[in-house]
Amino acid sequence: MADAMQRLIGLLRQLPSVGEKTATRLVFHILSSPPDYGHALAQAVADVVERVHPCRRCGNLSETSPCSLCADPRRDQSVICVVEKVQDLLAVENSHEYRGLYHVLGGALSPLEGKGPDQIRATELVDRLGSEVREVILATSASVEGEATALYLKKRIEQAGVRVSRIASGIPVGGELEYIDRGTLALALSGRREMS
């Protein structure tokens, strides 16, 4: 096999769920397509790497900073929904139940990985709590890590005098937001409860 093909197969194999067989099939598919396709694919990968960065404000991945969600004046500026990762933001967004702002933590506190508050974007969140923000919705996952994160953030947000609520109902214990279906997530958001 040509060196260039082997190199591409090796790179594709590093992607999740892609084994040797799938990677080989993808490379043959690219080679049998018109050359434009291969060039466009390469360019798209380069663009994603070069142009997409976390929004300085909310942590969402975007080509602009602030991102389109932060910059949209029609969104409710008084509510911030806190999620662990961008995939969770997309899941909440797809539920069409929420019109406020977001904050992506970039992870969760983890006792077994030794991951503490300094390793998530917690201080950045607290810094956003100006006079405009009335409520923070904690939409971290229903795992031990998600609960630990919610407990920690609740304390810090309350010190800033802002109401804190937690999505709960319907999210199965251990559940990651990105895998929960739209309807359930919409219910969980609308049925959020103030954290006691």
Add this chain to the structure above:
Amino acid sequence: MPRFVRTEAIVLSRRDLGESDRIIQFLSRERGKFSAVAPAARKSRRRFGGCLELFCYTRLRVVDKGPNRLQRLEEAVLIDGHDKIKTDLVAIGHAGYVSELIAAFLGEEDEAESSFDLLSATLHCLDQGPLSTVSLRLLELSVLSLAGFAPHLGSCLACGTESLAGEGMWAYDHSRGGILCTSCASGHENQNIPVEVQCFFRSLRQQGSEGTSVDPQCMHLARSLLAKIIDSYLGKPLKSREFLRKLAGV
């Protein structure tokens, strides 16, 4: 030949495998420490429900595919989710610590009845809230004792001079796992350990955490000595202790 095995076990840790599976590490009273693949555990809501979260005590059915093959989880039913632990950040930290500590000192082949009982009892305590610092030290001493690494105290390892009758400073020799008197310790790099710390440990072993009190300075020394003993046996610091250290600054 694959065979079905039923057991009850506590979730020690878990990690993602591929896009949708998880590998769960369990501690069972009869089967000791073992890992099993939970297919589709990340994506499917129904398959295992909330049974595979950290600290959960669960009734399991696993397929044992023979030696050196990862077991596969078929069914899990929750017995006790220790939900109260998840309402207190420090209790979560302590539960992570006891899980990691016990797991680190257990091999897959080791007999685990006492370790299981210790973990189970500690998780029940944590349902009521975080552990006291005295209880944490007792926990560490207990895990070391179960693993056969209880620190040798009370007399000099080299010459046998008794320590608890007298006063003053002794040295802890981490390579030998016990104390040395000042004359036997001279010329070596050892950690200083006053008699009060030894008395504290003895009291913990004899009376448990309830009847034992200790001043902050002695507690500080006891904590750092036990941490160093644990780290030197394991060869690396525990991540959950790092987590607790970070929480203490909150």
